[in-house]
Amino acid sequence: MSENFELGSQLREFLKGLLDEKGHSHQGGVEWGPRVNLSGLKENYKGTKVEPYTATPAGIDNLALHSTDVFTIPGKGEYSVDFSGYFRVARDHPTTTDWTTFSIFVNIIDLRLYGKHKELGNIAVSLNPEILSTGQLFPAATARGAAKCRIATGVVFDLPQLGLSVFNKEPILLMNEHVTSIPPVDDPNGHALLFMLAAFFERR
């Protein structure tokens, strides 16, 4: 929501009835949590008014995303890459409207990030179609307290100059313990909870 992706906005609205988003994104692979039913969910773009400390009604958020990822290649060292792009988060209906008791399930239904490294070349990140990336928003302890969010994410890093793709089999866990609005408008970027997560390779 912090940037607008006009490219897809009108087109998506227009085609909405025609797209089978479930079939499109996930081809019956691994599911790390509950699937959100996308039918009837409103698309939210930049400019949507978001009330703080409110269990916002269900919808699909189109959000800008930035990330700095560090890759370790054994024997070669560490490679830090800045990525930017967007992701789309489908939020299910909140279980209650109360900020201190609600629960909301989410799925990441699209994700595109681009980065460039002087040795690795261009890197494109996209959602792994074999995995349903799932998460949850948890209530705050008080009416003006911070809610929490976790999303288990499965992605593919394409490295065309190196002729390979890299993907995770365990979740990249995106977490945010300081959520004051849904979606987090100013900065949806929490951090990742990882410990030496393995990257698996595939020749392209």
Add this chain to the structure above:
Amino acid sequence: MSENFELGSQLREFLKGLLDEKGHSHQGGVEWGPRVNLSGLKENYKGTKVEPYTATPAGIDNLALHSTDVFTIPGKGEYSVDFSGYFRVARDHPTTTDWTTFSIFVNIIDLRLYGKHKELGNIAVSLNPEILSTGQLFPAATARGAAKCRIATGVVFDLPQLGLSVFNKEPILLMNEHVTSIPPVDDPNGHALLFMLAAFFERR
């Protein structure tokens, strides 16, 4: 290795040629990493001499395990349970014998923990047969430095008094950043890297 499980020791040695351990533990479900080939791996029990700071040759370690797990049931609070039991870890051949460069892949091939809670009743933990629990040992920075270990674990908590089973779809990540021998003889218990990991329920 810190306790002996004599029950299985002689029997397992005797039956070793007859058991198909791969088929036994994993029925073709999710694999969170590489599978270790179990054929020819030596069983290690209490009393096996373990050299510190050494990339130990491949084997299957039978280790005692203790764990304190905290379950949060929304609206009901937190339940802390002490578990004890054992697990079996299959270690693949190290890639090098040098403590500062080796890598070793591991699988948890059996896990049994028991605990009791005054409200929840008896709780039995076992390996989820649908998931291959996989991990890796990473080298130390120096010849007398600490190696690191991570194992992504999928388990089932059986709660017979409540008539249900609980399991994780994302890994319970067991990690240890202070490994000075392989296996860690004195205390194989690192800690778990979690953030509000969801438990899924199944009526029994």
